[in-house]
Amino acid sequence: MxxxxxxxxxxxxxxxxxxxxxxxxxxxxxxxxxxxxxxxxxTDENFWKHAKLVFPEAKETVTIRLDSEMLSWFKGQGKGYQTRINSVLCAYMNAQSNHNQQNR
Incomplete structure (x- = not known):
């Protein structure tokens, strides 16, 4: 480099x-x-008339035990591995929520 x-x-x-x-x-x-x-x-004035300030949700710091192979794979994908793990977990959560709603 x-x-x-x-x-x-x-x-x-x-x-x-x-x-x-x-x-x-x-x-x-x-x-x-x-x-x-x-x-x-x-952008034009019309865009800003309807724009809304949105703050990201605060994240919580946790300690979690992960398989070393899986963690190495996420780290090998480049910067932001924790964000990617969070995204995968959110996608799983949303899929489960959708699945549970369909089965009601």
């Missing part, structure tokens, strides 16, 4: 980002790139 010191923080280039090209982009090129991204379109 190549590291480059930027300010007091070492930035890694492992993800393939061309930081030098980004530093050399002008405002017009940055704007054109943002406008070309379908997920980053500008």
């Amino acid at each position: 190549k590291e480059e010191l930027i300010g007091k923080v070492a930035m890694t280039t492992e993800n393939g980002t061309d930081w030098e090209r980004l530093r050399n982009m002008g405002d017009a090129e940055i704007h054109a790139s943002a406008m070309a991204d379908p997920d980053a379109q500008p």
